[in-house]
Amino acid sequence: MPEAHTRTPRERYRTQVRAEIKEHAWEQIAAAGASALSLNAIAKRMGMSGPALYRYFAGRDELITELIRDAYRSLADTFKEAADAGADLAGLAHALRAWALADPHRYFLVYGTPVPGYHAPEDVSEIASETMAVILDACAALPSDAPAAPFDAHVDAHRQWADGPPPPAPALHRALVFWTRLHGVLSLELAGHFTGMGFDPALLFAAELDDLSEH
Amino acid sequence: MPEAHTRTPRERYRTQVRAEIKEHAWEQIAAAGASALSLNAIAKRMGMSGPALYRYFAGRDELITELIRDAYRSLADTFKEAADAGADLAGLAHALRAWALADPHRYFLVYGTPVPGYHAPEDVSEIASETMAVILDACAALPSDAPAAPFDAHVDAHRQWADGPPPPAPALHRALVFWTRLHGVLSLELAGHFTGMGFDPALLFAAELDDLSEH
């Protein structure tokens, strides 16, 4: 993290404390999950009183939203870095897997059980589409020898995109398949649904990736 | 639900109240998610005092565990019914999708973000393996013209199964692919990650299923 060269010392202190709060929040999430995040506990660990944190975050929801935003941002940056380094789909897949394994709770903050009342702010879905754009670019770079499945025709018929021109149907299909298959393996692995089955999830991930490349 | 032919009227009353509590719990989960489940709120809605519920469930954890158990049981029964009705893999897939869409929160109780401290009781993982067994049976019934991927060799080398003889590697591989791919589409759809992309998730699900059948 580069030194935020903010104007006043107060602002600098403020951003610093905010960052420290988020750090403790991540630790707490790693220890007991996002639902057990407690502002009070964070305050106590920082040697502050409970209500003091409300000077920095409007409430628990805002803090969690910020963490979610950071998680999305981190994933998008990871993908962009990999793409800038010339990674193809396999490279992106490995970057995704490494990112997920590095902090499973961060992964679940992005792709885990949604909270019914919660609606992600605008910029979060924007960051999500950044991530999707990287995958789409990698897919568009591939020859489209796919036999034009009925799904592609459907996409062609219903294409509507948040902003900008919609991607070609085969590339979108490929990107969706990439995304959903890898997420399928990763999320079940991280949730521990493969334990006791006696195989290495990494190899199942690799097998799915191979199948994606051949197809 | 068949009338539980319990002996004493008291036992009958007890099971009835327990069932009613669970019903209200499901409603509350549907409204605000599992993390917001409140014994107090359930008690108030049932016209009882807070502590009264502790006569029926040892605590919040036990209630949630019971709900999770019911969810697993419901999924396993759905699969078994479909299999008994002669469903092939496609039939199982549609049964799974229908089950998931009927109550997304139930799906996330099974396959959603895990709670760090929580460990599923023995019988829950047993029910989970019942579900897996149905998929495996359907996979074993298919001709294995797969080209013996390296993953299959790995499974052959490391086969160890909870109980009973381990399944043949190609069938297990097929079952895992079936499971992970459909879960990948379903979980992202239910979590709302496809909203705003302008395509019908059902068709993506169908496309993945087609690919599974061809392969």
Add this chain to the structure above:
DNA sequence: AAGATTGTGCGAGAGGGTATCACCGAGCGC
């Protein structure tokens, strides 16, 4: 039928959580 027993619900209360409030004190901009 009457007593003993067991199950059931209740109020009180401990302990912890979110969030708001008025109130200080210290550092900052002028």
Add this chain to the structure above:
DNA sequence: GCGCTCGGTGATACCCTCTCGCACAATCTT
């Protein structure tokens, strides 16, 4: 240097889980 804004605190209200002792009613036993 002065005023003002910002950061921190204790008090407080309200919610939650969960425990305890007590009262009441239904059941079982004699």
